Amino acid sequence: MCALAQMTLSEGATDFIDDARLTGLLREAAPDRAGVRDIIDKSLSKQPLAIEETADLLAADDPELVEEIFEAARRLKREVYGNRLVLFAPLYIGNHCVNECAYCGFRRSNRDVIRRTLNETELRQQVAALENHGHKRLILVFGEHPRYDADFIARCVLTVYGVRVGHGSIRRVNINAAPLDHDGYRLVKEAGIGTYQVFHETYHHETYARVHPAHTRKGDYLYRLDALSRAMEAGVDDVGIGALFGLYDWRFEVLGLVSHALHLQERYGVGPHTISFPRLRPASGIDPPREHLVDDHAFKRLIAILRLSVPYTGMILTARERPELRREVMAFGVSQIDAGSRIEIGGYTEAGDAQCMEREQFELGDIRSLDTVMRELMTDGYIPSFCTACYRLGRTGEHFMEFAIPGFIKRFCTPNALSTLDEFLADYATNETRAVGRKLVEAEIARMDEGKLKTQLLDRLRRIETTDERDLFF
Numbered sequence: 001m002c003a004l005a006q007m008t009l010s011e012g013a014t015d016f017i018d019d020a021r022l023t024g025l026l027r028e029a030a031p032d033r034a035g036v037r038d039i040i041d042k043s044l045s046k047q048p049l050a051i052e053e054t055a056d057l058l059a060a061d062d063p064e065l066v067e068e069i070f071e072a073a074r075r076l077k078r079e080v081y082g083n084r085l086v087l088f089a090p091l092y093i094g095n096h097c098v099n100e101c102a103y104c105g106f107r108r109s110n111r112d113v114i115r116r117t118l119n120e121t122e123l124r125q126q127v128a129a130l131e132n133h134g135h136k137r138l139i140l141v142f143g144e145h146p147r148y149d150a151d152f153i154a155r156c157v158l159t160v161y162g163v164r165v166g167h168g169s170i171r172r173v174n175i176n177a178a179p180l181d182h183d184g185y186r187l188v189k190e191a192g193i194g195t196y197q198v199f200h201e202t203y204h205h206e207t208y209a210r211v212h213p214a215h216t217r218k219g220d221y222l223y224r225l226d227a228l229s230r231a232m233e234a235g236v237d238d239v240g241i242g243a244l245f246g247l248y249d250w251r252f253e254v255l256g257l258v259s260h261a262l263h264l265q266e267r268y269g270v271g272p273h274t275i276s277f278p279r280l281r282p283a284s285g286i287d288p289p290r291e292h293l294v295d296d297h298a299f300k301r302l303i304a305i306l307r308l309s310v311p312y313t314g315m316i317l318t319a320r321e322r323p324e325l326r327r328e329v330m331a332f333g334v335s336q337i338d339a340g341s342r343i344e345i346g347g348y349t350e351a352g353d354a355q356c357m358e359r360e361q362f363e364l365g366d367i368r369s370l371d372t373v374m375r376e377l378m379t380d381g382y383i384p385s386f387c388t389a390c391y392r393l394g395r396t397g398e399h400f401m402e403f404a405i406p407g408f409i410k411r412f413c414t415p416n417a418l419s420t421l422d423e424f425l426a427d428y429a430t431n432e433t434r435a436v437g438r439k440l441v442e443a444e445i446a447r448m449d450e451g452k453l454k455t456q457l458l459d460r461l462r463r464i465e466t467t468d469e470r471d472l473f474f
Ligand code: SAM
Pocket: 103, 104, 105, 141, 142, 143, 144, 176, 177, 178, 179, 198, 199, 201, 243, 244, 278, 279, 280, 281, 282, 283, 320, 361, 362
């Protein structure tokens, strides 16, 4: 208990989640149709919604209104993000853990799980395998354990950036790990991390206490809720929030996430870069209570409502979900997905086609290859992107600039998406995928206005296809 009490918080840290208030908002009756449509219109004019307005959308369960909410989310996605979709892969570094999270295969008391931490050589091998598939963006995932301190995380990041195989390189390393203190965040920032993600899992206090025993590090609700505020204070202005859907009422968790986003925005002038909304999956030795499991329809609603509530925040959909569902909900405002993912430690070189529960944190719903997912995305009209330009040029934190600055997406995001896609097609794609991709690139170029930008892009694509030049961005 002493150690927990000594952990430092951000300046003026407060527990800004008021369960009674959020529950009260959820109990209020839905506004009439006109009221819901006004809220949808506000969101379509790209203004973030207030908590009360989000609660009103959550209360609107009339099928016609729900369909209008879905359609608005699709429209906002098209208008704000266009048809780009950023791709990444998770890389599990180690599964030792001091916590007892009731839902996770890595919890300390699980004797069935095979514990392992990648050593430097193994880490390089995993990264090399990922580069050979065409990945450019990774998220490193860690259990919570003293051996995975900030210094260790920073060293892993530097090792990853140092691996270069053929034309391959990892250009952005994000982190999903335990909350750090201020010095810890400074250290990982120096190593060049992209986003630091900490999911609050459930914003509902009583449920939080039930699934995270009080004697564990994660049992301290405020320390975890404050994690990304400390990150902001330490200069990490690129952070990701998330909730694990299935632990408590999904509507409450949506309000928790939106409250968290608004809190960061109000306090630090920068909202979260991304929101994640993982759904609880089967895991080694775990039979989660069914009471709050989120069915597909509710899952679609929560994604659409999050999209409308925080129009400028990136949304991450993971391979926990089945391919068919991923395909459908992507259109609701998702901006990033993982593909070709393996979450067994060492899984990119050692796993076969089957998943092994004793080696992974939970079971994945989509283990198709990156090439297959890319081909499907392009067939559906998306531009898969590996762009890392903003982060490399220091355009972080104010990620909303891409939406705020007129023409930003046209001038930077789309050309960069096309050149990173072209790298994939030249270096890693199967013939079938390359053929689909080249057609897409041509069609996108045909849609561009004539001028300097188009000429420059065409020149870059020619250099990528005929020389060893890579990593050309605006
Ligand atoms: N150990 C760190 C922590 O708990 O924050 C970092 C990463 S943890 C390995 C990554 C995330 O996986 C957790 O934050 C949780 O939301 C999610 N997770 C855990 N068990 C899960 C399960 N059974 N199904 C789906 N997601 C799960």
